[in-house]
Amino acid sequence: MKLLGRCKAQYASNLVASKKLVLRTDRDRGDNPFIDFYSNEADQKLVIKILNTVYIEDMNSNPARGAKNRTDIHFNESQLDAIINILSPFIDSLSITFDDAPRSTPDPTGMEYPNGLPLGKTKPITWIPARMIVNYADKDFSIEATKIYIDAEKYTRGNKFHLGANMSTTILNKAGSINSFELLVGYSQLKRFLHTMNVAKMWFA
């Protein structure tokens, strides 16, 4: 795998109801998470890893209530710019046919808080097929999702680019020796993935 670049991440959180556990990192509370981008030519996949200061915590809320098998990842606008700068040259250099079939876009935030308090204005953008692996290395298990929903959110605390995933309830073996969030996106989805960031930026403006 070839490292394309590294930048700061803002927030990532996963909830596993059956284990009553949370995997979390949050720059607002003083954590220092990073996001690494690798190209995997053999598998034609972009590998995205969020790591460093990713902690396992007990779930405080009632695991029987609400959507408790989710992953949410946030980037703020400056982090978005950094990601675009890393990914643009790589994606522009790909001479492949991208998957351009239009797809209807459910609201991931709406699904997350169907009856909850509104957190701000949200804009559903699209979804992509991608493998998300959330690794609880210290607890020897991992969980996965196969679909990532993407939206933009205008909150009072700032604008957020949001990746959301409903995780499978199947508990898998751990996928490495460190706590991490990992996303594997096929090259054919990358044009769409990059464009979602530009759509978010245009909406924020």
Next chain:
Amino acid sequence: MLKWVDCIMYEVADLIKDGKDLEILVSSYYQAYDYYVESNLKWIEDKEDLPGKVDILELDVLAKMFSIHSVERTLIECKRGCTYKDIFKFSGVAKFVGANSNVLICQSHDINKLKSVGDRINIQVKTPEDLLTTLSDDQQEKLSFFYDSNSISNQLFEKETIKSMMATSGKFSVAEQKAYNMIRGYMAELIGKIWKETDLIQQSIQIKDLLDTHSDYVREIARLLQIKPGNKASEFYMNQNMLCRAAGYLVLKVRVSYVICAIHCAVDLENGVLLELDRIQDDSFLNVVDLSRKELATAVKIPQFLQEFIYIFGGIISLLNDVHNIAQYMKMDTLEMKRIIGLLKQLFKLTENRIQWGFVEDMDVLALKYIPTPIKGLGLINREILDCSIDGFCFADQWKKSLSIYRV
């Protein structure tokens, strides 16, 4: 871009190399004049004692002008090397079709004599040059846009063009030939039978039958061709295979015809024409008619809007920065355009299960379903000609590139 008026004196003869070119030019001309146009029409009947169909004759263009008072129909026949025999033959067809006016566009050395014959039998005889001299600058530009998209639309169904893009270039496998025959058969129903049905209720029943008979048509073709994986949405297969692309585009045309038929019913009903709606069993169609009657002033703009939206703008609109530009081109304000799109969304909705089969909204782009990629590409090129931004379209390069195999 072609400036048609500049071409008149010395280039029309070169541009119109065959009857098909003339037909495309004439279709585009009427579209530039805001008619809703159906073209490539045939008269097809089932054989009485044998399986199969028989082509009675070919007709070129049926142009419809929608208003809240009526739907005026103009039947147009295009003929190169026109003779007296042709004008009398067309006169007979015109009587049967019963359009409000009938036009024969022809190239002939005897044009003045043909015109005077036409005057006596109520057929307007015109030359391509007669048409082109009436166009304003805006209409010339619009004609050029329509000319290109009509040309590509035809090519999307052309056997040789499709063949050239198959796995074994220039050849059909047995399954591919079967799929192509199925598509031509489906198309024959639309352009060979449905258009000439003057009873709107019967027409709507025929279109519904066509939709029901092939309710999952693109995937039906994909299954026949054994395209893997088998669980994808129709548009995936349209991008993978030219036969699936043709099938999807045909489905779009049939669906649009259904909506247009409903709006035609609404106009007739509001103007005192008695239609036997109780013969219709499709609640969603009745709902569309009802809705169109309630918002008739907006509904009658839909045929022209759909035509320009698909053939000039590729059936796609970026909600972030495109709405104003397209509205301006269509000479309406953004509110009016949003009202038309809003009504269209409702018209495309099936009552029974609320499936939205008309539009999909993805990455802030509202797109009609089943638009072939080259038509989208052309919509983007037209935007560039009009100095409109295409930044909102993620796959702009890919869609424009898809045009390269077509003659534009």
